[in-house]
Amino acid sequence: MPSPSPASTRAADGPWTIAEVAEEFGVTHRAVRHYEELGLIHPERRGTQRVYHRRDRTRLALILRGRRLGFPLDEIRTIIDLYDAPRGRRSQLEYVLAQIGERRDDLEQKRHDLDATLTELEDFESRCRADLAALG
Amino acid sequence: MPSPSPASTRAADGPWTIAEVAEEFGVTHRAVRHYEELGLIHPERRGTQRVYHRRDRTRLALILRGRRLGFPLDEIRTIIDLYDAPRGRRSQLEYVLAQIGERRDDLEQKRHDLDATLTELEDFESRCRADLAALG
DNA sequence: GCACTGCTTGACGTTGACGTAAACGTAAAG
DNA sequence: CTTTACGTTTACGTCAACGTCAAGCAGTGC
Secondary structure (H helix, E strand, O other): OOOOOOOOOOOOOOOOOHEEEHHHHHOOOOHHHHHHHHOOOOOEEEEEEEHHHHHHHHHHHHHHHHOOOOHHHHHHHHHHHHHHOOOOHHHHHHHHHHHHHHHHHHHHOOOHHHHHHHHHHHHHHHHHHHHHHOOO | OOOOOOOOOOOOOEEHHHHHHHHOOOOHHHHHHHHHHHOOOOEEEEOEEEEEEEHHHHHHHHHHHHHHOOOOOHHHHHHHHHOOOOOOHHHHHHHHHHHHHHHHHHHHHHHHHHHHHHHHHHHHHHHHHHHHHOOO
16 A cells, blocks of 8 residues: 655655756756845755755746746746735735736737747748749 | 938938937947847948948847847847748758748747746736725 | 765856947038 | 047947856765
């Protein structure tokens, strides 16, 4: 019977070491530490060592996605911090909503650029395929 | 009668100076020259001065769009050079088509990331608006 | 006890994308 | 003919995002 062995060698759901998360996300441990230096993640400390939980992995995924979209790291920080910002008072909620608006405008600009680029590229591809077909 | 005055003070369609294109595209002349140093644009020279034509402006627009999407400049160069690459021989056409494929994969990955980010952000916005409504 | 392996903290190096300052040419305006 | 407004090259500076040592701590294996 499979007992919930707590000292399993491979941590599938438990906390992770820096090497494990770095490996899993395809970045170096140096990059992970850099994100921490800039305040994008806050892993637990057990003595001197960093311990990563599911929450840190979620943030890391958001960081890397933001990076793929070309956002600078400090902007990424403000975005993901937004999700944890206090929203108890009306003024706080209104601030968060304003920030969301700005971010959305930016993202929609990017989608505009992206769609235009893809359309042009696909047009060009069609022309190339036509040329290729014309060559016999 | 409006004659085709060639010495018009504002060039609406003629060639442009570096200051004009920089102004128009919202970048510095230093940036424009930087793009030239990296081989992304090749303005004409009239003596020592740079003269920009419609072709250069088209390229500049592509450069800035690529930059907004987070592409590095040398990658942007290979992309826009692709549009001018020779496609006479079959092998050349096949190379161009392969390059197009890579670029398209990259762009579609970005669209994936972009759509996911926008969806999450809009979900979050809805929740915030609900919270705000609940506050009276 | 000691080597080995993995993690930690500095601290300096690198690359990309420009910024900035110096020093000089040039052409129209006064 | 000098001033003013742009334009040019050359060269070093800067900032972000890490890379790359160097040197030390900490549990583990024998």
